[in-house]
Amino acid sequence: MSGDLRLDKVVTAGTFSLDGGVWEVDNNVWIVGDDDSCVVIDAAHDAEPILQAIGDRRVTAILLTHAHDDHIGAVRELREATGAPAYLHPEDRVLWEMTYPDETPDEDLVNGQQIPVAGSVLRVLHTPGHAPGACCFVSDDLGCVFTGDTLFQGGPGATGRSFSDEDTILDSIRTRLFALPGQTVVHTGHGDDTTIAAEKAALS
Structure with a gap:
């Protein structure tokens, strides 16, 4: 079944707000699945283009790399439209509550957990640093990892704001992400x- 597995990308635009600052950002939203079902990685800004890319497929999970507001702004609408549960690492609840003080994620992410998707799995790596509960999702069948804001083309994600730490993100990248095969494609939360x-x- 995993031979039918495919990846769709949607780019949404909006703002990121933290520590009193507001920045215009474009976010990558990743949809992994087949013709029947899929998971969404990050529900950024605007649910409508995400729902268009999903089409009539069943969404089995909304997986959140972390809870900065630009990555979770469409969670409520996406949950209501699809009925899919939202997964977040519990250490990112402090950030989640800044956007959704009266709601909670549906499921916790745990390091090493395997999330089923269309006859395949996504493997969860807890990679704190950019945010305390930041997670990456590995697809061995697709030969890729979805890194959110932990690792970009050109280096680690930002650590200059609240709830982030440079030493921690570097350790996460070196011990967990760099343990993956070198040819693994890195699909990031922003950019290429x-x-x-x-x-x-x-x-190195």
């Missing part, structure tokens, strides 16, 4: 793809 090998060479 890269590979584990390219970023490992730049950070």
Whole structure:
């Protein structure tokens, strides 16, 4: 069944707000699945283009790499439209509550957990640093990892704001992401793809 597995990308635009600042950002939303069902990785800004890309497929999970407001702004609408549960690492509840003080995620993410998707699985890696509950999702069948804001083309995600830490993100990247095969494609939360090998060479 995993031979039918495919990846769709949607780019949504909006703002990121934290520590009193507001920035205009474009976010990558990733949809992993087949013709029948899928999961959404990050529900950023605007649910409508995400729902258009989903089409008539059943959404089995909304997986959140972390809870900065630009990555979860469409969670409520997406949950209501699809009935899918939202998964978030519990250490990111402090950020989640800034956007949704009266709601909670449906499920906790745990390091090493396997999330079923269309006859395949996504493996959860807890990679704190950019945010305390930041997680990445590995698809061995697709040969890729979805890194949110933990690792970009050109290096680690930002750590200059509240609830982030540079030493922690570097340790997460070196011990968990760089353990993946070098040819693994890195699908990021913003901007272009890269590979584990390219970023490992730049950070070594």
